[in-house]
Amino acid sequence: MRRLKNYSKSVGYYFTDDFQEPTATRIFHKVLVVYTLLRMTLVWPLSRMVMSYHSISLPKSLPGKLLLGGAFLANQHVDVFFGIGVLLLVVILFTNVNYIGNLVFFYLTFNLYVINLPIADGSDVVLFMLSLWCIPIATLPVISNERGKVIQKVLYNLALLFCQIQVAYIYFISGLDKLMSDTWRSGVAFDYIRHLEVLYNPVLPPIFASEFWNIIFSWSTILFELSFVFLVWNRSIRLPMLLIGCIFHLFIWIVLSLPDFALIMITSYLVFLKDSDYDRIKSWVKRRLPSR
């Protein structure tokens, strides 16, 4: 019991000691904002078209109205919502990460998801969940009293870990579902995918025509998705795992025409990077730059 208590205490220091990976976390946060800015700009004309014909059913309760105020606005004036949204994102991007900015960021992504429900895919829900966990990931305003400082650090580190767990869950659930499915285990899933006219890229040559390769593709997907949740925490396998993940999502982007999902998942990988990774990149670049 005492050993468990001591172990918990030492693990607990992870949360109370300091803000974990501040540089890497700040980069993750900023890239997530850039992704949202890109997404918002790209879907703006589409949303304008959708909102010309479609009305969003919104809640009648006051908390519901407050939470979905952006969607209420978009129901009547879609351009005003997107205009304000883009402007706010630019402000969030160029200011230091703070709680108010994070709250506004979550508010925007959540309303964007509701507005774009008719044209949304998995990427929108991943985005607003990451932005939800990101709310406590802020070091500003600086809290002066000691107890407040500790609470700020704990919330920051917890939120960072919850972001990582959220991403790991996505793979684990997908992998588990595929493992349970005979269609995936037998490789027939890729034969089905090849015939999905509204998803499968017709420009590509028929890559899922071979039964043998379909089984290989199927089991590679299952193994990658199931192992990600365990291996991404391992110091020596973390980076290769993320690299494989990037290739996996780029493949899905091209073959299944899912650019949004690929981009949000690759962006989410930044939450697994450490400050030391960026230091290594920096020194690698410095070594290759001609010395003056």
Add this chain to the structure above:
Amino acid sequence: MGIAAVLVVFLHILFSIFVLLTPGKHNAKSLGKLYNQLVLLGPFFTESRIKTSPHLYISFKVKDTWSPFVDHGLANFKSYCEHPWRYGKLHYGDFERYISLQIGEQIRHKEFKGMGSSRAFRELNQFIVQEVISRQVDSVSLVYGLNVYLPETKTVRFDTVFKYTYNPSVIAPSKKL
């Protein structure tokens, strides 16, 4: 404080596993349901998602001549695949498929009260007339269904969900432009 944080993480993981192991056993407004929908995201490529693909075929009549049935959503998707920088084309068909799915669900649950009374149908009609056809037409014919691939025979079967031929001018617009 550190131990409390460890406990929160532990409970978060434990509760996620519990929800994962007890699917469909959580009330609509329970924490379990919330976890199921928001924390445990996915799976995104379920069997049902890859086994069928939705299609909406549209034909219209001008001066006693019917145009051929065309799946405009699919045509836009193909256009995106050939020109991947045309991002708008990728999601163009999503809206009509989303509304068609809603109409299909209303029919399935016997909630569809006729073309003029259904908000979803009015939205679909207005979208098709103004966005897809973009001209004065006498009649419109819609066929919405699912393409089901049969790997045993390597054939594709089309299952019709709804089929309507109507005069679009008698359907009230869903939103005033």
